[in-house]
Amino acid sequence: MIVFFTDFGVNGPYCGQMAAAVYRYASDVRIINLFADAPKFNPRASAHLLASYVSDFPAEVIFVGVVDPGVGTAARKPCVLRVDGRWFVGPDNGLFDVVAARGADASWFDIIWQPDLLSASFHGRDLFAPVAGMLFSGKQSEILTPRKELCLCNGVDLLEVIYIDDFGNCITGMRAATLGKGITLSCGGRDIHYMRTFGDAEMSLPFWYENSNGLVEISVNQGCAASLLDIQVGEQISIIPPLAKRN
Numbered sequence: 001m002i003v004f005f006t007d008f009g010v011n012g013p014y015c016g017q018m019a020a021a022v023y024r025y026a027s028d029v030r031i032i033n034l035f036a037d038a039p040k041f042n043p044r045a046s047a048h049l050l051a052s053y054v055s056d057f058p059a060e061v062i063f064v065g066v067v068d069p070g071v072g073t074a075a076r077k078p079c080v081l082r083v084d085g086r087w088f089v090g091p092d093n094g095l096f097d098v099v100a101a102r103g104a105d106a107s108w109f110d111i112i113w114q115p116d117l118l119s120a121s122f123h124g125r126d127l128f129a130p131v132a133g134m135l136f137s138g139k140q141s142e143i144l145t146p147r148k149e150l151c152l153c154n155g156v157d158l159l160e161v162i163y164i165d166d167f168g169n170c171i172t173g174m175r176a177a178t179l180g181k182g183i184t185l186s187c188g189g190r191d192i193h194y195m196r197t198f199g200d201a202e203m204s205l206p207f208w209y210e211n212s213n214g215l216v217e218i219s220v221n222q223g224c225a226a227s228l229l230d231i232q233v234g235e236q237i238s239i240i241p242p243l244a245k246r247n
Helices: 014-023 043-051 097-102 123-136 225-229
Strands: 002-006 031-035 062-066 078-083 086-091 106-111 144-146 158-164 170-175 184-187 190-194 206-210 215-220 238-240
Touching: 002 014, 002 123, 014 031, 014 062, 014 123, 043 062, 043 097, 043 158, 043 170, 062 123, 078 097, 078 123, 086 123, 097 106, 170 225, 184 215, 206 225, 215 225
Parallel strands: 002 031, 002 062, 062 086, 190 206
Antiparallel strands: 078 086, 078 106, 106 144, 158 170, 170 215, 184 190, 184 238, 206 215
16 A cells, blocks of 8 residues: 655646656555645644554555655755554655654665656656555665665644644644643644543634544534634644643
8 A cells, every 4th residue: 555645726727737757657556545634834843743644554554744845955855764564655854753753663764766857856657656666566775775874853843733634634843742631732822621522622612633644633513613713734833831821
């Protein structure tokens, strides 16, 4: 199985072109387009979003991550990461750092294979998708070499909004397990209190809860939290100390 995680958007040919490139090397693989709307140009936020979905997939799955504003430049290298039996193919720009930091067993590789034609702007199609196809076909030794230098990665939670879904629910980079359920958050100029689920919350009032992937999510029961709070991806979240709670 190969899983795409990109910021390409749901329209346009890009994910289809990547799938075609995979099939040239692995015609029988199953492809899942997990995200085509990861935070645009934002590997840091995308890293936390990706990490929260990894456990949904079995060992030996291959993730192709393309949130790559530095594509084609010398500022970043292509890379492959193997964490706890799963593969990650994409740019070495922080996109895989949270997965690596939180995994029990992480190994980094450089890509030594090069296509005949490599565009300056679409390494997802020209490099990463073919590498994923070749990994699926068992050609690891032909395309990768282990990295010798130590890779230091940061898996600390991100106290900001990292994704807004079509309902206007605002997913943050905080794991709910790190917070107590009595904790109050502040976002968009409002205090945000904990509720277990949507049906427990009053209409039109924002609340936070632990979403199905274990992250803190700010929502409104049958409403749009992003519009109500006038917030976007990158909005900072504050934790209000218990003695400083406001009405």
